[in-house]
Amino acid sequence: MRVLVFLDGAVADPDIPQVRVDDPGLMRGDGVFETVLVRDGLPRELGPHLDRLRRSAAMLDLPEQDVERWRRTVDEVLARWPDDREMVLKLVRTRGSEPDGEPLAFALGMDVDDKIKQARVTGIAAVTLDRGFDDGLAERAPWLLLGAKSLSYAVNMAAIREANRRGADDAIFLAADGAVLEGPTSTVVVVRDRTLYTPPPTIGILPGTSQAALFRAAQRAGWHTKVEPLRVDDLRTADALLLTSSIREITRVHTLDGERLSDARELHAELVAAYETEYRV
Amino acid sequence: MRVLVFLDGAVADPDIPQVRVDDPGLMRGDGVFETVLVRDGLPRELGPHLDRLRRSAAMLDLPEQDVERWRRTVDEVLARWPDDREMVLKLVRTRGSEPDGEPLAFALGMDVDDKIKQARVTGIAAVTLDRGFDDGLAERAPWLLLGAKSLSYAVNMAAIREANRRGADDAIFLAADGAVLEGPTSTVVVVRDRTLYTPPPTIGILPGTSQAALFRAAQRAGWHTKVEPLRVDDLRTADALLLTSSIREITRVHTLDGERLSDARELHAELVAAYETEYRV
Numbered sequence: 322m323r324v325l326v327f328l329d330g331a332v333a334d335p336d337i338p339q340v341r342v343d344d345p346g347l348m349r350g351d352g353v354f355e356t357v358l359v360r361d362g363l364p365r366e367l368g369p370h371l372d373r374l375r376r377s378a379a380m381l382d383l384p385e386q387d388v389e390r391w392r393r394t395v396d397e398v399l400a401r402w403p404d405d406r407e408m409v410l411k412l413v414r415t416r417g418s419e420p421d422g423e424p425l426a427f428a429l430g431m432d433v434d435d436k437i438k439q440a441r442v443t444g445i446a447a448v449t450l451d452r453g454f455d456d457g458l459a460e461r462a463p464w465l466l467l468g469a470k471s472l473s474y475a476v477n478m479a480a481i482r483e484a485n486r487r488g489a490d491d492a493i494f495l496a497a498d499g500a501v502l503e504g505p506t507s508t509v510v511v512v513r514d515r516t517l518y519t520p521p522p523t524i525g526i527l528p529g530t531s532q533a534a535l536f537r538a539a540q541r542a543g544w545h546t547k548v549e550p551l552r553v554d555d556l557r558t559a560d561a562l563l564l565t566s567s568i569r570e571i572t573r574v575h576t577l578d579g580e581r582l583s584d585a586r587e588l589h590a591e592l593v594a595a596y597e598t599e600y601r602v
Numbered sequence: 603m604r605v606l607v608f609l610d611g612a613v614a615d616p617d618i619p620q621v622r623v624d625d626p627g628l629m630r631g632d633g634v635f636e637t638v639l640v641r642d643g644l645p646r647e648l649g650p651h652l653d654r655l656r657r658s659a660a661m662l663d664l665p666e667q668d669v670e671r672w673r674r675t676v677d678e679v680l681a682r683w684p685d686d687r688e689m690v691l692k693l694v695r696t697r698g699s700e701p702d703g704e705p706l707a708f709a710l711g712m713d714v715d716d717k718i719k720q721a722r723v724t725g726i727a728a729v730t731l732d733r734g735f736d737d738g739l740a741e742r743a744p745w746l747l748l749g750a751k752s753l754s755y756a757v758n759m760a761a762i763r764e765a766n767r768r769g770a771d772d773a774i775f776l777a778a779d780g781a782v783l784e785g786p787t788s789t790v791v792v793v794r795d796r797t798l799y800t801p802p803p804t805i806g807i808l809p810g811t812s813q814a815a816l817f818r819a820a821q822r823a824g825w826h827t828k829v830e831p832l833r834v835d836d837l838r839t840a841d842a843l844l845l846t847s848s849i850r851e852i853t854r855v856h857t858l859d860g861e862r863l864s865d866a867r868e869l870h871a872e873l874v875a876a877y878e879t880e881y882r883v
Binding site: 323325335336337338339340341342343344345346347348349350351352354380381382411413415427429431450451452453454455458461462463464465466469471472473474475476477478479480482483492497 | 604619620621624625627628629630633635661662696712731734736739743746747753754757760761763773778
């Protein structure tokens with residue numbers, strides 16, 4: 322099932338072409354996006370997602386995003402989707418064709434992939450992959466768009482395929498100096514001694530909306546949280562290694578670079594329960 | 603004027619939507635492209651462009667590209683375009699929607715931008731920008747797709763906007779160690795003592811089709827050519843600094859990082875004349 326609504330309010334059929342071939346979003350990956358989980362009719366972390374969409378758009382020199390219009394567009398999708406059916410909601414905004422092309426902006430609701438649903442329960446195997454950049458690059462070179470959620474995700478997709486080739490499900494990027502960065506579509510969270518750790522966005526990674534929600538929930542449940550640089554050894558020796566993202570939510574990594582990690586099923590269950598309290602109606 | 607032909611032979615209207623919103627080429631910049639110059643009815647360097655399209659596709663794990671079908675598609679565009687009108691010909695191939703979506707593959711003919719035509723004559727100002735990766739990364743980390751011409755060009759576009767902000771027309775990327783890489787949409791060529799230099803593609807840059815054609819032509823005209831690493835000082839002290847690409851052809855950089863370079867108009871004219879002999883009918 323799919324529901325497509327454009328930012329101007331038009332409801333359209335996602336099964337027929339809606340985009341011109343010369344849209345810079347297609348031709349050059351020149352645009353931004355967000356992926357929101359909708360469960361029980363509630364778009365989770367919509368505010369932080371729209372904040373991040375605004376920041377990404379600003380990093381790409383796109384016009385200021387009208388958050389209220391985006392909210393109305395999301396409502397239009399929700400109105401056409403059954404509450405008891407989980408949804409992946411993509412928000413996409415491209416530059417629009419030069420010189421007079423309309424910018425493309427739409428919300429697309431889709432079903433959640435079964436494989437992702439399963440991974441939430443079973444956990445996944447991950448591999449570490451070199452991302453090739455050093456500390457300080459994000460601040461030094463903003464034109465590299467590190468920390469912007471742009472449509473240029475070919476490298477992220479290639480990293481997941483490389484992980485698959487190595488018999489794993491997903492990847493964790495490392496900086497040139499071995500610092501832990503992020504997954505291609507997720508944030509890295511490490512648990513040790515009832516403290517949650519995640520790397521700081523200033524090293525050139527996307528600030529995670531789900532990671533932020535998890536940290537809030539965990540704090541309320543009595544856990545400590547720290548945002549600080551992590552090394553690859555921190556991943557191997559953790560009580561739990563988690564990848565968080567809107568759709569996968571809190572997914573446990575059971576195997577890293579072919580080595581089985583310590584059993585974190587109980588910790589994971591405890592944190593998922595805390596996380597869910599964020600959305601209890 | 604624009605002409606659109608899909609790889610299956612269908613001729614379509616580029617002014618109406620032809621692409622589904624969920625195409626991975628749009629959603630994730632997951633696809634490859636080439637840009638070919640057509641002048642006097644002749645698509646320049648079509649063989650090398652199609653070779654590079656095949657290599658890029660392989661780097662992205664896309665299916666093997668049918669070069670003969672691409673050639674027929676290009677012919678269909680050419681048949682609909684007047685010989686006396688210069689054309690930018692874009693070849694685009696995306697992954698196609700999972701699980702059953704048709705891959706998107708098309709050739710789109712467009713007019714050449716006046717600003718580019720002018721820059722061929724007047725030259726341009728460029729700035730150097732940090733690209734943030736080190737020597738050896740391309741070989742070490744193929745999942746970063748360095749040297750693949752993917753649709754994920756948001757960083758390339760952001761670099762050009764940063765150059766504009768600095769009052770220049772274009773950028774030249776440098777590696778973390780200061781080695782010269784490439785322009786966001788061009789190859790760097792330096793001329794010194796009647797020798798042409800360009801950096802080796804193994805450092806993680808795109809092998810240039812126009813640079814290769816220029817080197818062939820220059821060799822025939824008695825110049826020497828060398829493919830070897832360059833430093834930023836080599837750019838500043840060169841007899842001529844050139845950016846080559848299919849559409850801009852051989853464009854002279856007259857100003858680098860705000861400093862006027864030595865007058866290379868005569869060298870440039872001489873090399874352009876040599877280059878044109880490649881395509882004399």
